[in-house]
Amino acid sequence: MSKGQRADVGLMPVSNRLASVRRLVIKIGSALLVDEQTGHVRRQWLESVAEDIARVRARGTEVVVVSSGSVALGRRRLKLPAGVLRLEEKQAAAAVGQVGLAHAYQEVLGKHDITAAQVLLTPGDTENRRRYLNARNTLDTLLKLGAVPVINENDTVATQELRYGDNDRLGARVAMCAGADALILFSDIDGLYTADPKVDPSARLIAEVPELTPQIRAMAGEAQPGVGTGGMVTKLMAAQIAMGAGCAMAIAPGKHLNPLLHMEQGGPCTWFLAETTPQSARKQWILGSMSPAGTLIVDDGAARALRSGRSLLPAGVVAVEGSFQRGDTVLVRDRSGALLGKGLAAYGADAARTIIGHQSAEIETLLGYRGREELIHRDDLVID
Numbered sequence: 001m002s003k004g005q006r007a008d009v010g011l012m013p014v015s016n017r018l019a020s021v022r023r024l025v026i027k028i029g030s031a032l033l034v035d036e037q038t039g040h041v042r043r044q045w046l047e048s049v050a051e052d053i054a055r056v057r058a059r060g061t062e063v064v065v066v067s068s069g070s071v072a073l074g075r076r077r078l079k080l081p082a083g084v085l086r087l088e089e090k091q092a093a094a095a096v097g098q099v100g101l102a103h104a105y106q107e108v109l110g111k112h113d114i115t116a117a118q119v120l121l122t123p124g125d126t127e128n129r130r131r132y133l134n135a136r137n138t139l140d141t142l143l144k145l146g147a148v149p150v151i152n153e154n155d156t157v158a159t160q161e162l163r164y165g166d167n168d169r170l171g172a173r174v175a176m177c178a179g180a181d182a183l184i185l186f187s188d189i190d191g192l193y194t195a196d197p198k199v200d201p202s203a204r205l206i207a208e209v210p211e212l213t214p215q216i217r218a219m220a221g222e223a224q225p226g227v228g229t230g231g232m233v234t235k236l237m238a239a240q241i242a243m244g245a246g247c248a249m250a251i252a253p254g255k256h257l258n259p260l261l262h263m264e265q266g267g268p269c270t271w272f273l274a275e276t277t278p279q280s281a282r283k284q285w286i287l288g289s290m291s292p293a294g295t296l297i298v299d300d301g302a303a304r305a306l307r308s309g310r311s312l313l314p315a316g317v318v319a320v321e322g323s324f325q326r327g328d329t330v331l332v333r334d335r336s337g338a339l340l341g342k343g344l345a346a347y348g349a350d351a352a353r354t355i356i357g358h359q360s361a362e363i364e365t366l367l368g369y370r371g372r373e374e375l376i377h378r379d380d381l382v383i384d
């Protein structure tokens with residue numbers, strides 16, 4: 001498959017699905033990572049996950065890890081009591097535990113010469129458009145540089161009202177932000193059953209969910225009390241986000257060693273199929289997004305470049321209309337006023353007015369900081 005093309009993972013037979021994934025997000029919950037008895041990282045297990053990551057990366061799949069565990073690790077170190085913690089105790093535990101968590105990933109990935117990169121997010125980083133662009137560019141850059149981002153919620157500053165709350169949804173937001181084509185939620189359970197198997201022993205595993213129907217939603221119960229926080233309800237919420245973003249999602253058992261290998265060898269799991277590809281989901285999002293706050297008028301050369309799929313550089317822009325901020329939606333028109341497309345501006349209107357007509361190399365001198373080379377990156381642009 002050529003670069004830039006993505007497999008439509010959601011539509012493939014199960015056996016091929018993982019082999020053709022280009023960008024994979026795996027979510028690891030606290031219950032898998034931290035031994036409930038000792039409160040330590042399950043080291044041998046984590047080493048086997050690192051082995052899995054190294055294997056899929058060797059065949060060209062980029063990997064992002066979304067890992068919980070900071071609170072579970074930190075509470076033991078701080079000798080906090082068992083049971084529900086107060087918010088500030090949780091935040092303190094997360095601050096302590098996150099150090100150990102990052103260290104554990106650095107060690108196990110380092111054995112395969114893989115660099116781990118810690119990324120801590122709050123909902124604003126994926127929900128607010130300006131910050132969303134930042135998070136996306138950072139993830140993209142880390143992956144291009146060959147690192148494995150290890151992501152968690154920034155629990156230390158997250159408040160009760162302003163948090164993802166569970167890493168299932170964080171995983172889905174990260175998958176969307178990174179344009180991933182597959183997300184795997186490793187769990188204590190094999191996948192989605194027709195009912196909670198802990199309550200109903202006759203429940204059956206569902207292999208594939210093409211659509212989140214009311215019947216599917218009705219199958220999810222509440223989480224059992226213990227180390228984790230999610231339950232099946234949040235996994236279905238994650239599925240909704242991922243599927244709409246063009247990302248196939250799997251719930252798969254994670255307790256045993258090499259959980260990814262196990263899946264590839266045909267182990268049980270539930271796949272939620274993607275409704276579209278990540279690219280067209282993103283384009284739909286841009287097309288359907290908020291009313292444009294401004295317009296960029298481009299010269300003929302830039303119009304041709306845009307039609308052939310390139311980014312819009314400042315050099316090709318002749319005028320900036322309206323008032324907009326970085327990350328806002330703007331229209332792109334040619335000199336005659338004909339509409340060429342719509343995209344997300346990488347600069348606010350004032351900065352854009354300063355740099356138009358100039359080479360990208362001059363941006364730093366003109367603005368006093370080194371911003372992006374493009375005024376609209378091709379991934380953020382929909383051409384009619």
Ligand SMILES: Nc1ncnc2c1ncn2[C@@H]1O[C@H](COP(=O)(O)OP(=O)(O)O)[C@@H](O)[C@H]1O
Nearest residue numbers: 029187188192193195196219221228230231232
């Ligand atoms: N329909 C269902 N199918 C599977 N598991 C279900 C279902 N309804 C509720 N559950 C419960 O959800 C749990 C998985 O959620 P959770 O414990 O939060 O997972 P994890 O911590 O692994 O992310 C299962 O152990 C199960 O008890």
Ligand SMILES: N[C@@H](CCC(=O)OP(=O)(O)O)C(=O)O
Nearest residue numbers: 030068069070071166167229
């Ligand atoms: N971000 C928190 C955990 C949040 C969470 O969803 O945990 P889990 O249900 O184990 O995936 C932490 O690292 O402790």
